[in-house]
Each structure stands twice: as C-alpha cells, then as structure tokens.
Amino acid sequence: xxxxxxxxxxxxxxxxxxxxxxxxxxxxxxxxxxxxxxxxxxxxxxxxxxxxxxxxxxxxxxxxxxxxxxxxxxxxxxxxxxxxxxxxxxxxxxxxxxxxxxxxxxxxxxxxxxxxxxxxxxxxxxxxxxxxxxxxxxxxxxxxxxxxxxxxxxxxxxxxxxxxxxxxxxxxxxxxxxxxxxxxxxxxxxxxxxxxxxxxxxxxxxxxxxxxxxxxxxxxxxxxxxxxxxxxxxxxxxxxxxxxxxxxxxxxxxxxxxxxxxxxxxxxxxxxxxxxxxxxxxxxxxxxxxxxxxxxxxxxxxxxxxxxxxxxxxxxxxxxxxx
Numbered sequence: 001x002x003x004x005x006x007x008x009x010x011x012x013x014x015x016x017x018x019x020x021x022x023x024x025x026x027x028x029x030x031x032x033x034x035x036x037x038x039x040x041x042x043x044x045x046x047x048x049x050x051x052x053x054x055x056x057x058x059x060x061x062x063x064x065x066x067x068x069x070x071x072x073x074x075x076x077x078x079x080x081x082x083x084x085x086x087x088x089x090x091x092x093x094x095x096x097x098x099x100x101x102x103x104x105x106x107x108x109x110x111x112x113x114x115x116x117x118x119x120x121x122x123x124x125x126x127x128x129x130x131x132x133x134x135x136x137x138x139x140x141x142x143x144x145x146x147x148x149x150x151x152x153x154x155x156x157x158x159x160x161x162x163x164x165x166x167x168x169x170x171x172x173x174x175x176x177x178x179x180x181x182x183x184x185x186x187x188x189x190x191x192x193x194x195x196x197x198x199x200x201x202x203x204x205x206x207x208x209x210x211x212x213x214x215x216x217x218x219x220x221x222x223x224x225x226x227x228x229x230x231x232x233x234x235x236x237x238x239x240x241x242x243x244x245x246x247x248x249x250x251x252x253x254x255x256x257x258x259x260x261x262x263x264x265x266x267x268x269x270x271x272x273x274x275x276x277x278x279x280x281x282x283x284x285x286x287x288x289x290x291x292x293x294x295x296x297x298x299x300x301x302x303x304x305x306x307x308x309x310x311x312x313x314x315x316x317x318x319x320x321x322x323x
Contacts, residue, residue, distance in 0.1 A: 016257040017142070017211060018069040018096040018130055019076040023088040023280040030094075030136045032067040033269035046133060048107065050284060055131070056113070065134055066107075069096055072128045073215045078176040080147050081157045085170040098130065100140045141227055155202035177219065184220035189230045190237070192220060197241040205245055213238055302320045 021264050022029040046065050055066045070076060076093055083091050098106045109126035150156075155162055161179040163169075171179060185193055200213035217234075221227070227234070 014098055014108070014130070015071050016099055017208060018071060018098055018106075019073050020069045020094040020096060020136070021076045021079040021083065021091065022094065023083045023091040025083070025088050028237065030067070030138070030141075032065050032132075032134050041271045048112055048133070052109070052116050052131070053289040056126070066131045067134070067136055068109075069098075069106075069130050069132065069136065070128045071130070073126065073212065074180065074219050075173050076178055078171070078173050081160075082170045084147060084157075085166070092144050093147065093150075093203075094136075095142040096136060096140050097142045098140060101132075101137055102139055104195070105133075105135070143204065144201050145207060149204075150202055153202040155199055159199065180310060181220055181222070185222055185225075189227050190233055193217065193230070193234045193237045194241075195240045196220065200238075201241050201245040209242060209245065210238065 049062045052067050054062055055064045055068070079094055080091050094312075106107060107130065109131055112131065114120065115121035115127050160183070161171075161176065162183040164179075184196070187195065196216045197213050199216060200209045203212055207210035234249040
C-alpha cells in the first residue's frame with residue numbers, strides 16, 4: 001500500500017519514494033556539506049566506507065560527501081517538528097523519486113555500514129536510510145512542502161500526536177511514534193481514515209497524497225489490528241478527499257492568478273518609481289557629492305527592501321501552489 005520498490009541496490013530493491021527534512025541549519029539542503037565547502041567542485045574518487053564512518057558519527061562536525069534521505073515519513077515529520085522546537089527556520093519536507101536520478105546509484109546505508117566493518121546488528125540501525133553521493137539531483141524532487149505552509153493548512157504537531165508541553169524535551173523517534181499510535185488508536189477506523197486522509201491532503205496537490213495517507217494509516221495501527229472489512233470505505237474516503245483537494249486547488253489557482261497579476265503590476269510600478277526618484281535626486285545634487293551619495297544610498301536601500309518584499313510574496317505564492 002504505502003511502499004513500492006522497483007530499482008535495485010545490491011541485494012535490496014530501492015524504494016521509489018524517499019524523504020528528507022531540511023532547515024536553515026542544513027548545510028546544503030540538496031547538496032552534501034563538502035560540496036558546499038569546496039565551492040561547488042566534485043569528483044567521483046570517493047572512499048564511500050570512510051565517508052560513511054564520518055557520516056554516522058553524530059559528534060563529527062566534518063563535512064562529508066554523503067547526503068541522507070529516508071524511507072520513514074514519520075521520522076521526517078518528527079525531525080521537522082524537532083527542528084522547529086529547537087528554533088530552526090525555513091524547515092521543509094522533501095519528497096524524492098530516486099529512480100529519476102541521472103547520477104546513478106543511491107546507496108542503502110546498511111550496505112555501507114557492513115562494508116565499513118560494522119556488524120549486521122549495528123548495520124540494521126540504518127535500515128531506513130539511503131545515501132546520495134555529493135547531491136540529490138533536482139530531477140529527483142517530486143515535491144517539497146514548507147512546514148509553515150503545512151501548519152497554516154492545519155497540519156500541526158498537536159493534530160499528529162496530541163498535546164505536547166513545549167517546556168519538555170522534544171520526543172525522540174520511538175516516543176514520537178508511540179505518541180502518534182496512541183493518539184490515533186482510540187479512533188474507530190472510519191473517523192481515523194477521514195482525519196488522516198485530510199492530513200495527507202495538507203501536503204498539497206503535487207505531493208504523493210495517497211502514499212502519505214497509507215504511511216500515516218499503517219503507523220496508526222496496533223500490532224495485529226485488522227481493518228480489511230473497512231477497505232472499501234477507506235478507499236472511498238480517500239478518493240473523496242482527493243477530489244475535494246483538486247477542487248480546492250482549482251479555486252485557489254484563480255485567487256493566485258489575481259495575486260500574481262497584482263504583484264507583477266507592483267513590480268513594474270516599483271521599478272518605474274525608482275527610476276523617477278533617481279532622476280529627481282541627481283540633478284539638484286550634482287554639485288554636492290556627499291549629499292547625493294547619501295540620498296542615492298537611502299533610495300537604493302529602500303528599493304532593495306521593497307524588492308525583497310515582493311520576491312518573498314512571490315516565493316510564498318509559488319510554495320503554496322506547489323511550484
């Protein structure tokens with residue numbers, strides 16, 4: 001339901017969907033730390049086992065040539081809200097299609113762990129992790145969603161795991177998973193399916209909503225909890241929610257077209273007024289260079305501030321509509 005494997009990686013199929021969480025603290029978001037440190041240069045001559053040993057050491061602050069992704073959406077959600085709890089910003093969840101990679105192999109972390117000398121037991125700790133050499137190509141990005149956008153749509157930490165006291169340490173993955181399961185397990189299947197389908201739709205029309213729903217649903221189940229008799233009802237609920245999402249997106253696109261037209265007008269007006277203002281400043285102050293420099297600096301600063309504001313508005317619209 002939630003997973004589909006079509007590629008290969010050694011003795012294990014590579015999942016067709018991976019996840020990554022980034023923030024302003026992430027060195028390169030889609031680039032490994034060393035690629036950023038080296039100013040954009042890369043080569044293929046890499047001892048991957050040595051890189052893995054540095055990568056797995058959480059106390060190591062050396063940048064490596066590896067960049068991480070995971071098969072666990074729940075871990076990515078836990079990490080996203082943990083980053084927010086720690087005061088990080090610009091947090092986003094990225095959906096990755098590894099089979100679209102033009103760079104070749106994606107490495108299953110347990111394979112590198114065993115090759116670097118770790119026991120099979122310790123290697124299994126990295127079962128959900130897949131590593132990329134140098135970068136995650138843009139061609140592989142299926143969708144990306146900003147955490148603030150998710151929250152503005154109603155998907156918050158409270159809606160996932162219930163109440164949480166901010167003064168307490170943020171729950172680790174095992175505790176987060178338990179809280180998630182315990183929060184949802186008291187709901188009967190129909191109500192739970194409706195709520196989780198709604199939650200999945202919060203990721204946006206371009207996100208793999210069906211997969212997100214089934215991942216959340218499976219993580220909400222108790223061991224041995226049967227739901228087969230509700231299968232048709234659950235599928236119908238999910239289909240209805242997806243249809244509602246498509247209708248909402250169509251309606252929002254009309255609003256965003258208006259917003260974009262307004263922003264385009266403001267942009268042209270800003271440039272026109274800036275040019276006019278420069279003309280007004282230059283001629284009266286030609287004989288007073290210090291005053292002219294000061295006035296030009298103030299005008300350019302104001303122009304730059306307004307430009308950044310319009311660019312931010314444009315970025316927010318593009319994020320909201322999934323571009």
